[in-house]
Amino acid sequence: MRQGYFELFDWLEQSKPVKPEDFFERMRATYGIAHLLYIDIIPFSQSTLLHRLHHTLSHDQAHALGGVGLNLLLPPLRFVASSVRPVDHGTLRQQMPAAEALLTRAVLLDIPAEGISYPLLSRASRAAALSICIPLAADEMPFFLRSFGRDIQTLASLFHAAMIDADRPRAVSDDELRLITPREREVLRWSAAGKSYWEIAIILGISERTVRFFMSNAREKLNVVSNTQAVAEAVWRGLIPHC
Numbered sequence: 383m384r385q386g387y388f389e390l391f392d393w394l395e396q397s398k399p400v401k402p403e404d405f406f407e408r409m410r411a412t413y414g415i416a417h418l419l420y421i422d423i424i425p426f427s428q429s430t431l432l433h434r435l436h437h438t439l440s441h442d443q444a445h446a447l448g449g450v451g452l453n454l455l456l457p458p459l460r461f462v463a464s465s466v467r468p469v470d471h472g473t474l475r476q477q478m479p480a481a482e483a484l485l486t487r488a489v490l491l492d493i494p495a496e497g498i499s500y501p502l503l504s505r506a507s508r509a510a511a512l513s514i515c516i517p518l519a520a521d522e523m524p525f526f527l528r529s530f531g532r533d534i535q536t537l538a539s540l541f542h543a544a545m546i547d548a549d550r551p552r553a554v555s556d557d558e559l560r561l562i563t564p565r566e567r568e569v570l571r572w573s574a575a576g577k578s579y580w581e582i583a584i585i586l587g588i589s590e591r592t593v594r595f596f597m598s599n600a601r602e603k604l605n606v607v608s609n610t611q612a613v614a615e616a617v618w619r620g621l622i623p624h625c
Contacts, residue, residue, distance in 0.1 A: 386412035387533040394537065400544035402436035409537070410438065413530055415514045416494045421459050422510040422545065424574075424614055430456045431574065433508065433614045434545065443491045447484070454480045462499035463509035468535065471497045471513075472520060488515075496523050500535050502542040507617045512538040562603050562621060569596040571622040574613045 390408055394400060406418045422434035437444065448455065458481040462469045474481045475495075489495050497515040504510045514534065518526055565586075572582045579597075583590040597609060604615045616622045 384533075387530075387537070390537055391540070394540040394544060397544075399548045400541060402541075402545075405541050406436070406438050409514075409534075413514075413534065414516070416517045417515040419513045420510070420541070420545070421463060421513075422504065422508060422542075423460065423463055424507060424617055425460050425464060425509055426574065430460050431576075431610065431613060432456075433610055434510075439493070443493060446491050447487060454483050457481075458484055459511070460509070462513065463501055463511040465499075465501045465511075468501070468531070469499045470523070471495060471499070471515075472523075474499070494518070496520055498523075498527065498531070500538045502539055504542070505546070505618050508614065510542055512541065562600060562616075563596075566596045566600040566603075567616070567622055569593055570600055570613055570616045573597065573609055574617065574622060 390412060393408065394405070397404075402420065409415055409418055417438045419437040419439070420435070421432065424431040424433055439447070458474060458478055461478060461481075462474065471481075471485060472495075475485050485495050494515040494517045496518050497513060499511050499513040502510040502512060516523070516526060568586060569582055572585060577585065579590045579593045582593045586593070597612070600616070601607065601609070601612045604612050604619075606612050606615055613622075
């Protein structure tokens with residue numbers, strides 16, 4: 383497997399752009415991993431904004447896990463992404479009641495309960511993690527992690543760096559950022575708080591159509607394609623507060 387690590391390392395360094403599905407398939411083949419999940423989030427005080435999500439789950443598995451509800455799904459994801467050290471899923475199960483329900487549902491869906499989540503160094507105001515599920519018994523996990531944990535963590539960091547690099551196809555100049563109006567920043571700020579177009583319209587006393595217009599302008603000026611990316615970029619650039 384050491385040779386597999388070097389092959390993966392070289393592939394990550396040379397492949398531009400890196401496709402998550404290709405990385406996941408190579409990781410599964412090299413280390414016998416059942417499933418991988420990569421998240422990139424913006425944790426606010428009262429909510430969590432999901433910026434990016436990639437995984438190897440089937441459509442049915444992902445739909446069933448999503449069915450547990452965001453109140454059970456997001457806290458464990460936020461916990462592992464905001465941790466300092468890797469989080470063993472057995473430990474996570476003990477520390478968080480929400481994780482217990484999530485992992486129990488995962489086992490029913492033929493997703494191995496054993497695994498580990500690696501928090502990844504990210505930009506200011508962001509948090510990220512790569513989680514792997516391994517078809518091993520609990521007493522086999524320590525040996526697996528001693529043998530391959532460090533290599534997997536290094537590869538996860540390189541993959542995360544590739545995802546960040548792919549975020550910005552064109553640099554946004556300071557002059558362009560200054561063109562973002564106070565009203566557009568207000569719309570971005572309320573969107574970051576989880577408000578819908580309709581709710582933002584009520585709060586600001588404008589029409590929903592005008593809210594959509596401001597958000598469209600903000601996306602164009604920030605050189606992104608989705609509202610989630612616009613909010614993430616605005617927080618990272620300091621255009622709106624991280625609360």
